[in-house]
Amino acid sequence: MTQPASEPQEKPVLIPRPGPHAPGEPLVFAADFAAVEPLVRSGIDSDRIVVVNGQDTNAARAAAERGRELGQGPVPTRAHKAPWRTLVVVPTYNEKDNLEPIVRAIWRYLDTDILIVDDGSPDGTGAIADRLAAADPRLHVLHRQGKQGLGTAYLAGFRFAIERGYERVCEMDADFSHAPWDLPRLVFASRDAALVIGSRYVQGGCTVGWDFKRRLLSRGANLYTRLILSSGIRDNTAGFRCFHVPALAKLDLSAVHAQGYAFQIEMAFRMVRAGFAVKEVPIHFVDRRVGKSKMDSRVAREALLLVPKLRGRVGKQRLAD
């Protein structure tokens, strides 16, 4: 039977989480998002942590078990709601197979607005975004002409958040490297910090599925950044983040020119230098499921050259009034 065009069939989303745990390990319960942290730090993958957060415990267990059977993680009985107006910015370039699944996955866990920033993806990702936006007012789409880089995509997202009075803005990749069930944990952790980073390099965090070269590159970039900037942040290149919008509004965003990994390094450093609290929460980062990586040697070179310059440049930076 064919589905009517106006009601697209939800695609099955299988999120492989080959974490350090064996499959079939029992669910673990956390009363709230803060209680998840020590569990993840002790080595438990958040894909088997049920965050009760006001749900009926038995119903939460049943929903999580069902979600995991479907490959969708520990789905709550209904999406969590943050006490702040929140926008999740998802930049996309050629993510046609990931876009609808990631949007639906986000909404399963967090009732939030989402902004897709698409750079004229040749594979038609932008048209999919428009179709989804027409069906749900929580989804917004920004179309840009041609691939302009991750940095400017996020800056456009930040400006959108500032102009529209959001209180929190998150960064998240479209490719399922960032677990959708970790998103509410990041947002709730922003109670105590103007920047929350989903970190691979604090206790309990890790990368899954990367080859030796990729691990070395990421580790090397972070070691280099830590040595030169000494900002106290362990995962400087992470792209899974939650910012306080009023804090971003105080930074001089027009001075940020970095694009790839360097953009993440620069934003984190600017937040630290401006005196804002930064908190890292451990996550398991899983290599992309579908589609091609946009990481290349240019991205690495940009970071290599920019980091030493940041020290002096951002040190002189003044906060906007």
Ligand SMILES: Nc1nc2c(ncn2[C@@H]2O[C@H](COP(=O)(O)OP(=O)(O)OP(=O)(O)O)[C@@H](O)[C@H]2O)c(=O)[nH]1
């Ligand atoms: N709008 C826009 N999005 C981009 C651009 N480059 C990458 N993206 C998106 O940014 C997110 C992160 O890019 P990835 O290709 O996953 O880069 P990465 O995470 O560094 O590399 P992998 O780990 O190999 O996936 C994805 O959602 C991409 O589609 C760009 O130039 N413009």
Ligand SMILES: [Mg+2]
């Ligand atoms: Mg990625």
